[in-house]
Amino acid sequence: MRFLHFSDTHLGAEIHGRRDPQTGYHTHLKDFLACLDFVVQTAIDKDVDLVLFTGDAYHHPRPDPLPQREFFKRLITLSERGVPVLLLAGNHDMPPGYGEAAALDIVNVVKIPGVQFVRSPKVVSIPTRKGEVHLVCLPHPQRRALITVEEERGWEEDKVQRVMVQRVEELLNKLVRQVPANGAPILLAAHLWVEGAEFAGSERILSATNEPIVPPSVLRRPQFAYVALGHIHRHQVMDDLEPALVYAGSLGRLDFGEEKHPKGFLLVELEQTPKGKWGVKNREFFQTPTRPFVTVELDLRSAAEPMQEAEKQLKQDRRLDNAVARVFLFVTEAQRDQINLVRLRELLEERVNYLAALELRTGTTATQPTAEVRGLEELEHFLKQSPLQLLDLWLQERSSQAPELAQRKEQLLRLAEQLLEASDLR
Ligand SMILES: [Mn+2]
DSSP, X not given: OEEEEEOOOOBTOOSSOOBOTTXXXXXXXXXXHHHHHHHHHHHHHTTOSEEEEOSOOBSSSSOOHHHHXXXXXXXXXXXXXXXXXXXXXXXXXXXXXXXXXXXXXXXXXXXXXXXXXXXXXXXXXXXXXXXXXXXXXXXXXXXXXXXXXXXXTTOOHHHHHHHXXXXXXXXXXXXXXXXXXXXXXXEEEEESEETXXXXXXXXXXXXXXXXXXXXXXXXXXXXXXXXXXXXXXXXXXXXXXXXXXXXXXXXXXXXXXXXXXXXXXXXXXXXXXXXXXXXXXXXXXXXXXXXXXXXXXXXXXXXXXXXXXXXHHHHHOGGGTTSEEEEEEEOOGGXXXXXXXXXXXXXXXXXXXXXXXXXXXXXXXXXXXXXXXXXXHHHHHHHTSOHHHHXXXXXXXXXXXXXXXXXXXXXXXXXXXHHHHHTTOO
Protein backbone atom coordinates (compact mmCIF):
# COMPACT_ATOMS: atom_id res chain seq x y z
CA MET A 1 0.00 0.00 0.00
CA ARG A 2 1.32 3.37 -1.02
CA PHE A 3 0.18 6.80 0.13
CA LEU A 4 1.14 10.43 -0.27
CA HIS A 5 1.40 12.69 2.77
CA PHE A 6 1.40 16.47 2.36
CA SER A 7 0.54 19.40 4.57
CA ASP A 8 0.15 23.12 5.24
CA THR A 9 -0.67 24.42 1.76
CA HIS A 10 -1.79 27.81 3.14
CA LEU A 11 -3.52 28.78 -0.10
CA GLY A 12 -4.45 32.43 -0.11
CA ALA A 13 -1.31 33.58 1.70
CA GLU A 14 -0.31 36.67 -0.22
CA ILE A 15 2.84 37.54 1.67
CA HIS A 16 5.63 37.94 -0.87
CA GLY A 17 4.52 38.67 -4.38
CA ARG A 18 2.37 40.83 -6.58
CA ARG A 19 -0.76 40.55 -8.65
CA ASP A 20 0.05 39.03 -12.03
CA PRO A 21 -1.36 41.49 -14.60
CA GLN A 22 -2.14 38.69 -17.06
CA THR A 23 -4.18 36.41 -14.82
CA GLY A 24 -5.06 38.70 -11.95
CA TYR A 25 -3.77 36.00 -9.59
CA HIS A 26 -1.38 36.87 -6.81
CA THR A 27 2.01 35.34 -7.64
CA HIS A 28 2.32 33.73 -4.20
CA LEU A 29 -0.94 31.84 -4.76
CA LYS A 30 0.16 30.87 -8.26
CA ASP A 31 3.40 29.43 -6.87
CA PHE A 32 1.55 27.43 -4.22
CA LEU A 33 -0.90 26.09 -6.81
CA ALA A 34 2.01 24.94 -8.96
CA CYS A 35 3.26 22.96 -5.94
CA LEU A 36 -0.22 21.53 -5.40
CA ASP A 37 -0.41 20.51 -9.07
CA PHE A 38 2.86 18.68 -8.55
CA VAL A 39 1.34 16.81 -5.59
CA VAL A 40 -1.67 15.76 -7.68
CA GLN A 41 0.49 14.74 -10.63
CA THR A 42 2.83 12.71 -8.43
CA ALA A 43 -0.12 10.98 -6.74
CA ILE A 44 -1.38 9.95 -10.18
CA ASP A 45 2.01 9.04 -11.66
CA LYS A 46 2.97 6.95 -8.64
CA ASP A 47 -0.45 5.36 -8.53
CA VAL A 48 -0.95 5.99 -4.81
CA ASP A 49 -3.77 4.32 -2.89
CA LEU A 50 -4.46 7.27 -0.61
CA VAL A 51 -3.67 10.96 -0.25
CA LEU A 52 -3.33 12.20 3.29
CA PHE A 53 -3.39 15.93 4.02
CA THR A 54 -2.49 16.98 7.57
CA GLY A 55 -4.05 20.43 7.74
CA ASP A 56 -4.00 24.15 7.03
CA ALA A 57 -5.43 24.11 3.51
CA TYR A 58 -6.09 27.85 3.41
CA HIS A 59 -4.12 30.61 5.08
CA HIS A 60 -7.23 32.39 6.32
CA PRO A 61 -10.12 30.79 8.17
CA ARG A 62 -12.48 32.74 5.88
CA PRO A 63 -10.70 32.20 2.57
CA ASP A 64 -11.52 33.96 -0.68
CA PRO A 65 -13.47 32.00 -3.31
CA LEU A 66 -10.41 31.86 -5.59
CA PRO A 67 -8.16 29.63 -3.43
CA GLN A 68 -11.23 27.53 -2.56
CA ARG A 69 -12.15 26.98 -6.19
CA GLU A 70 -8.58 26.05 -7.07
CA PHE A 71 -8.21 23.66 -4.11
CA PHE A 72 -11.48 21.92 -5.04
CA LYS A 73 -10.46 21.52 -8.69
CA ARG A 74 -7.47 19.52 -7.54
CA LEU A 75 -9.45 17.45 -5.04
CA ILE A 76 -11.87 16.55 -7.82
CA THR A 77 -9.03 15.49 -10.12
CA LEU A 78 -7.89 13.02 -7.47
CA SER A 79 -11.45 11.87 -6.85
CA GLU A 80 -12.04 11.24 -10.55
CA ARG A 81 -8.89 9.13 -10.64
CA GLY A 82 -10.28 7.03 -7.80
CA VAL A 83 -7.73 8.23 -5.22
CA PRO A 84 -9.27 8.63 -1.75
CA VAL A 85 -8.31 11.86 0.02
CA LEU A 86 -8.46 12.58 3.73
CA LEU A 87 -8.31 16.25 4.78
CA LEU A 88 -7.48 16.87 8.42
CA ALA A 89 -8.31 20.21 10.05
CA GLY A 90 -5.41 22.42 11.07
CA ASN A 91 -5.67 25.53 13.22
CA HIS A 92 -6.11 27.66 10.09
CA ASP A 93 -9.00 25.44 9.03
CA MET A 94 -10.97 25.95 12.24
CA PRO A 95 -13.81 28.46 12.12
CA PRO A 96 -12.91 31.72 13.87
CA GLY A 97 -16.07 31.90 15.98
CA TYR A 98 -18.35 29.57 17.92
CA GLY A 99 -21.13 28.18 15.74
CA GLU A 100 -19.42 29.18 12.51
CA ALA A 101 -18.68 26.76 9.70
CA ALA A 102 -15.18 25.77 8.68
CA ALA A 103 -14.39 26.61 5.05
CA LEU A 104 -13.79 22.93 4.32
CA ASP A 105 -17.11 21.75 5.85
CA ILE A 106 -18.51 22.06 2.35
CA VAL A 107 -16.41 19.02 1.32
CA ASN A 108 -18.68 16.76 3.38
CA VAL A 109 -21.84 18.54 2.23
CA VAL A 110 -21.28 18.25 -1.52
CA LYS A 111 -19.91 14.69 -1.14
CA ILE A 112 -17.02 14.45 -3.57
CA PRO A 113 -16.56 10.67 -3.93
CA GLY A 114 -13.66 9.45 -1.80
CA VAL A 115 -12.87 12.85 -0.29
CA GLN A 116 -13.58 13.73 3.32
CA PHE A 117 -12.78 16.46 5.81
CA VAL A 118 -12.22 15.61 9.47
CA ARG A 119 -12.46 18.37 12.05
CA SER A 120 -13.10 16.45 15.24
CA PRO A 121 -11.04 13.59 16.66
CA LYS A 122 -12.15 10.23 15.30
CA VAL A 123 -11.15 7.02 13.61
CA VAL A 124 -11.82 6.84 9.89
CA SER A 125 -11.59 3.60 7.93
CA ILE A 126 -10.95 4.08 4.23
CA PRO A 127 -11.30 1.42 1.58
CA THR A 128 -8.49 1.59 -0.98
CA ARG A 129 -7.54 -0.45 -4.03
CA LYS A 130 -5.08 -2.37 -1.84
CA GLY A 131 -7.49 -2.96 1.02
CA GLU A 132 -8.64 -1.03 4.02
CA VAL A 133 -6.62 1.47 6.06
CA HIS A 134 -7.54 2.91 9.45
CA LEU A 135 -6.73 6.54 10.19
CA VAL A 136 -6.65 7.82 13.73
CA CYS A 137 -7.39 11.50 13.18
CA LEU A 138 -6.33 14.21 15.62
CA PRO A 139 -7.16 17.65 14.21
CA HIS A 140 -5.55 20.69 15.82
CA PRO A 141 -6.21 20.46 19.57
CA GLN A 142 -7.16 23.91 20.76
CA ARG A 143 -6.90 24.86 24.41
CA ARG A 144 -10.61 25.60 24.60
CA ALA A 145 -11.50 22.22 23.19
CA LEU A 146 -9.45 20.53 25.91
CA ILE A 147 -10.13 22.68 28.99
CA THR A 148 -13.00 25.04 29.82
CA VAL A 149 -12.52 28.54 31.19
CA GLU A 150 -14.22 27.59 34.47
CA GLU A 151 -12.07 24.54 34.95
CA GLU A 152 -8.74 26.26 34.58
CA ARG A 153 -9.57 29.19 36.88
CA GLY A 154 -6.70 29.67 39.30
CA TRP A 155 -4.39 27.25 37.47
CA GLU A 156 -0.79 28.15 36.65
CA GLU A 157 0.10 27.96 32.94
CA ASP A 158 2.36 24.99 33.70
CA LYS A 159 -0.60 23.08 34.99
CA VAL A 160 -2.75 24.06 32.00
CA GLN A 161 -0.02 22.78 29.69
CA ARG A 162 0.32 19.53 31.66
CA VAL A 163 -3.42 18.89 31.66
CA MET A 164 -3.73 19.68 27.93
CA VAL A 165 -1.07 17.07 27.11
CA GLN A 166 -2.70 14.58 29.45
CA ARG A 167 -6.05 15.06 27.71
CA VAL A 168 -4.51 14.61 24.26
CA GLU A 169 -3.04 11.36 25.54
CA GLU A 170 -6.39 10.19 26.95
CA LEU A 171 -8.12 11.15 23.71
CA LEU A 172 -5.60 9.16 21.73
CA ASN A 173 -6.00 6.15 24.05
CA LYS A 174 -9.73 6.28 23.47
CA LEU A 175 -9.36 6.54 19.69
CA VAL A 176 -6.85 3.69 19.52
CA ARG A 177 -9.32 1.46 21.37
CA GLN A 178 -11.93 2.23 18.71
CA VAL A 179 -9.79 1.01 15.80
CA PRO A 180 -11.27 -2.19 14.34
CA ALA A 181 -8.83 -5.05 14.82
CA ASN A 182 -8.98 -6.59 11.37
CA GLY A 183 -5.29 -6.56 10.48
CA ALA A 184 -5.48 -3.46 8.25
CA PRO A 185 -2.69 -0.87 8.64
CA ILE A 186 -3.25 1.97 11.14
CA LEU A 187 -1.94 5.50 10.62
CA LEU A 188 -2.05 8.49 12.93
CA ALA A 189 -2.75 11.87 11.32
CA ALA A 190 -2.31 14.87 13.63
CA HIS A 191 -2.02 18.62 13.34
CA LEU A 192 -0.13 19.69 16.43
CA TRP A 193 3.10 20.86 18.00
CA VAL A 194 5.39 18.00 18.94
CA GLU A 195 7.91 18.77 21.64
CA GLY A 196 11.39 19.20 20.18
CA ALA A 197 10.23 20.12 16.67
CA GLU A 198 12.27 22.76 14.87
CA PHE A 199 10.41 25.70 13.41
CA ALA A 200 10.54 27.21 9.98
CA GLY A 201 9.47 30.60 11.29
CA SER A 202 6.30 30.93 9.25
CA GLU A 203 4.01 28.82 11.43
CA ARG A 204 2.51 31.78 13.25
CA ILE A 205 2.25 29.84 16.47
CA LEU A 206 1.46 32.78 18.65
CA SER A 207 1.47 31.23 22.02
CA ALA A 208 2.63 28.07 23.69
CA THR A 209 -0.30 28.49 26.05
CA ASN A 210 -3.01 28.13 23.43
CA GLU A 211 -2.16 24.59 22.49
CA PRO A 212 -0.48 21.56 23.99
CA ILE A 213 3.17 20.79 23.26
CA VAL A 214 2.97 17.05 22.93
CA PRO A 215 5.96 14.80 23.74
CA PRO A 216 6.78 12.32 20.94
CA SER A 217 6.25 9.41 23.33
CA VAL A 218 2.54 10.28 23.60
CA LEU A 219 2.06 9.85 19.84
CA ARG A 220 4.38 6.96 19.19
CA ARG A 221 2.49 3.72 19.60
CA PRO A 222 3.35 0.27 18.28
CA GLN A 223 -0.05 0.02 16.57
CA PHE A 224 0.77 2.86 14.15
CA ALA A 225 2.62 2.11 10.94
CA TYR A 226 3.34 5.82 10.39
CA VAL A 227 2.58 9.12 12.13
CA ALA A 228 1.72 11.90 9.67
CA LEU A 229 2.10 15.38 11.13
CA GLY A 230 1.15 18.89 10.12
CA HIS A 231 1.45 22.34 11.76
CA ILE A 232 5.21 22.95 11.87
CA HIS A 233 6.35 24.19 8.46
CA ARG A 234 9.78 22.65 8.51
CA HIS A 235 9.99 19.16 7.06
CA GLN A 236 11.46 16.84 9.68
CA VAL A 237 11.44 13.35 11.03
CA MET A 238 11.30 13.66 14.80
CA ASP A 239 13.81 10.89 15.65
CA ASP A 240 14.96 7.47 14.56
CA LEU A 241 12.46 5.46 16.57
CA GLU A 242 9.60 3.44 15.10
CA PRO A 243 7.03 4.36 13.99
CA ALA A 244 8.45 7.49 12.39
CA LEU A 245 6.91 10.83 13.41
CA VAL A 246 7.04 12.87 10.21
CA TYR A 247 6.26 16.52 9.56
CA ALA A 248 5.75 16.93 5.82
CA GLY A 249 6.33 20.67 6.27
CA SER A 250 4.62 23.39 4.29
CA LEU A 251 4.28 22.71 0.59
CA GLY A 252 5.78 26.03 -0.50
CA ARG A 253 7.78 28.85 1.06
CA LEU A 254 5.81 31.42 3.00
CA ASP A 255 8.70 33.62 4.03
CA PHE A 256 12.46 34.08 4.29
CA GLY A 257 12.75 31.90 7.39
CA GLU A 258 12.35 29.01 4.93
CA GLU A 259 14.92 30.25 2.43
CA LYS A 260 17.30 27.36 3.02
CA HIS A 261 14.81 24.59 3.80
CA PRO A 262 13.70 22.07 1.18
CA LYS A 263 9.93 22.01 0.63
CA GLY A 264 7.88 19.02 -0.40
CA PHE A 265 5.85 15.99 0.59
CA LEU A 266 6.25 12.28 1.30
CA LEU A 267 5.57 9.15 -0.61
CA VAL A 268 5.26 6.24 1.79
CA GLU A 269 5.10 2.55 1.04
CA LEU A 270 3.78 0.23 3.72
CA GLU A 271 4.50 -3.45 4.09
CA GLN A 272 3.34 -6.21 6.35
CA THR A 273 5.72 -8.57 8.14
CA PRO A 274 4.97 -12.29 8.06
CA LYS A 275 3.66 -11.85 11.62
CA GLY A 276 1.12 -9.35 10.33
CA LYS A 277 2.63 -6.12 11.70
CA TRP A 278 2.49 -3.14 9.35
CA GLY A 279 5.49 -0.84 8.93
CA VAL A 280 7.15 1.53 6.48
CA LYS A 281 8.97 -0.23 3.66
CA ASN A 282 10.02 2.92 1.89
CA ARG A 283 9.70 6.63 2.63
CA GLU A 284 10.73 9.23 0.09
CA PHE A 285 10.68 13.02 0.33
CA PHE A 286 9.74 14.72 -2.96
CA GLN A 287 10.70 18.36 -3.37
CA THR A 288 8.06 20.65 -4.82
CA PRO A 289 8.92 23.15 -7.56
CA THR A 290 8.63 25.93 -4.99
CA ARG A 291 9.98 29.35 -5.83
CA PRO A 292 13.43 30.14 -4.41
CA PHE A 293 13.68 32.83 -1.75
CA VAL A 294 17.07 34.53 -1.88
CA THR A 295 18.79 36.99 0.45
CA VAL A 296 21.74 38.85 -1.07
CA GLU A 297 24.12 40.82 1.12
CA LEU A 298 26.73 42.96 -0.59
CA ASP A 299 29.51 44.56 1.39
CA LEU A 300 30.45 47.65 -0.61
CA ARG A 301 32.33 49.44 2.14
CA SER A 302 35.75 48.99 0.59
CA ALA A 303 34.61 49.61 -3.00
CA ALA A 304 35.98 52.74 -4.68
CA GLU A 305 32.92 52.88 -6.96
CA PRO A 306 30.15 51.37 -4.82
CA MET A 307 27.34 51.87 -7.36
CA GLN A 308 29.30 50.24 -10.18
CA GLU A 309 30.33 47.43 -7.89
CA ALA A 310 26.72 46.86 -6.80
CA GLU A 311 25.47 46.74 -10.40
CA LYS A 312 28.24 44.37 -11.42
CA GLN A 313 27.75 41.97 -8.55
CA LEU A 314 23.98 41.92 -8.78
CA LYS A 315 24.17 41.32 -12.53
CA GLN A 316 26.43 38.31 -11.96
CA ASP A 317 24.27 36.76 -9.29
CA ARG A 318 22.12 34.24 -11.18
CA ARG A 319 20.34 33.16 -7.99
CA LEU A 320 18.23 36.30 -8.30
CA ASP A 321 16.58 35.18 -11.53
CA ASN A 322 12.86 34.57 -10.92
CA ALA A 323 13.38 34.48 -7.18
CA VAL A 324 11.58 36.23 -4.38
CA ALA A 325 14.55 38.31 -3.32
CA ARG A 326 15.75 40.75 -0.72
CA VAL A 327 18.93 42.70 -1.16
CA PHE A 328 20.94 44.44 1.55
CA LEU A 329 23.80 46.74 0.62
CA PHE A 330 26.38 47.56 3.27
CA VAL A 331 27.88 50.99 2.76
CA THR A 332 29.73 53.61 4.76
CA GLU A 333 27.92 56.80 5.69
CA ALA A 334 29.95 58.60 2.98
CA GLN A 335 28.94 56.11 0.28
CA ARG A 336 25.22 56.48 0.95
CA ASP A 337 24.62 59.18 -1.67
CA GLN A 338 26.59 57.33 -4.33
CA ILE A 339 24.04 54.51 -4.49
CA ASN A 340 21.11 55.03 -6.84
CA LEU A 341 18.45 52.78 -5.32
CA VAL A 342 15.86 53.65 -7.98
CA ARG A 343 18.22 52.45 -10.70
CA LEU A 344 19.09 49.26 -8.78
CA ARG A 345 15.43 48.56 -8.17
CA GLU A 346 14.76 48.83 -11.91
CA LEU A 347 17.61 46.46 -12.69
CA LEU A 348 16.47 43.93 -10.13
CA GLU A 349 12.80 44.04 -10.98
CA GLU A 350 13.57 42.97 -14.53
CA ARG A 351 14.93 39.71 -13.20
CA VAL A 352 13.39 38.78 -9.90
CA ASN A 353 9.88 37.45 -9.41
CA TYR A 354 9.37 39.83 -6.52
CA LEU A 355 11.66 42.22 -4.72
CA ALA A 356 10.74 42.02 -1.05
CA ALA A 357 13.42 44.49 0.10
CA LEU A 358 16.23 46.65 -1.21
CA GLU A 359 17.96 48.42 1.63
CA LEU A 360 21.10 50.30 2.46
CA ARG A 361 22.70 49.42 5.75
CA THR A 362 25.32 51.54 7.40
CA GLY A 363 25.89 49.44 10.50
CA THR A 364 29.46 48.34 11.08
CA THR A 365 28.55 44.75 11.80
CA ALA A 366 27.32 42.27 9.27
CA THR A 367 23.59 41.85 9.09
CA GLN A 368 21.80 39.31 11.17
CA PRO A 369 19.20 37.18 9.47
CA THR A 370 15.67 38.23 10.37
CA ALA A 371 14.59 37.01 13.74
CA GLU A 372 13.62 33.40 13.64
CA VAL A 373 12.19 31.61 16.60
CA ARG A 374 14.78 28.95 17.18
CA GLY A 375 13.28 26.97 19.96
CA LEU A 376 10.89 26.65 22.80
CA GLU A 377 13.14 28.46 25.26
CA GLU A 378 13.40 31.55 23.10
CA LEU A 379 9.71 31.51 22.35
CA GLU A 380 8.87 31.29 26.04
CA HIS A 381 11.19 34.17 26.77
CA PHE A 382 9.33 36.29 24.23
CA LEU A 383 5.94 35.24 25.52
CA LYS A 384 6.77 36.59 28.96
CA GLN A 385 7.39 40.10 27.59
CA SER A 386 4.70 42.73 27.36
CA PRO A 387 3.85 44.20 23.94
CA LEU A 388 5.70 47.36 24.95
CA GLN A 389 8.82 45.43 25.94
CA LEU A 390 8.70 43.58 22.65
CA LEU A 391 8.42 46.83 20.72
CA ASP A 392 11.34 48.23 22.70
CA LEU A 393 13.39 45.13 21.85
CA TRP A 394 12.52 45.35 18.18
CA LEU A 395 13.31 49.05 17.97
CA GLN A 396 16.61 48.41 19.69
CA GLU A 397 17.48 45.73 17.15
CA ARG A 398 16.51 47.84 14.19
CA SER A 399 18.21 50.95 15.52
CA SER A 400 21.65 49.41 15.10
CA GLN A 401 21.07 49.53 11.36
CA ALA A 402 18.83 52.56 11.09
CA PRO A 403 20.16 55.54 13.05
CA GLU A 404 17.09 57.63 12.22
CA LEU A 405 15.02 55.08 14.10
CA ALA A 406 17.26 55.32 17.15
CA GLN A 407 16.49 59.03 17.38
CA ARG A 408 12.76 58.43 17.31
CA LYS A 409 12.73 55.37 19.53
CA GLU A 410 11.68 57.05 22.77
CA GLN A 411 8.94 58.99 21.04
CA LEU A 412 7.62 55.85 19.34
CA LEU A 413 7.55 54.00 22.64
CA ARG A 414 5.62 56.84 24.28
CA LEU A 415 3.07 56.83 21.46
CA ALA A 416 2.74 53.06 21.63
CA GLU A 417 2.14 53.29 25.37
CA GLN A 418 -0.64 55.81 24.82
CA LEU A 419 -2.19 53.60 22.14
CA LEU A 420 -2.11 50.55 24.37
CA GLU A 421 -3.63 52.48 27.24
CA ALA A 422 -6.39 53.86 25.01
CA SER A 423 -7.24 50.39 23.72
CA ASP A 424 -6.92 48.80 27.16
CA LEU A 425 -4.41 46.24 25.92
CA ARG A 426 -1.76 46.67 28.54
MN1 LIG B 1 -1.05 24.93 11.60
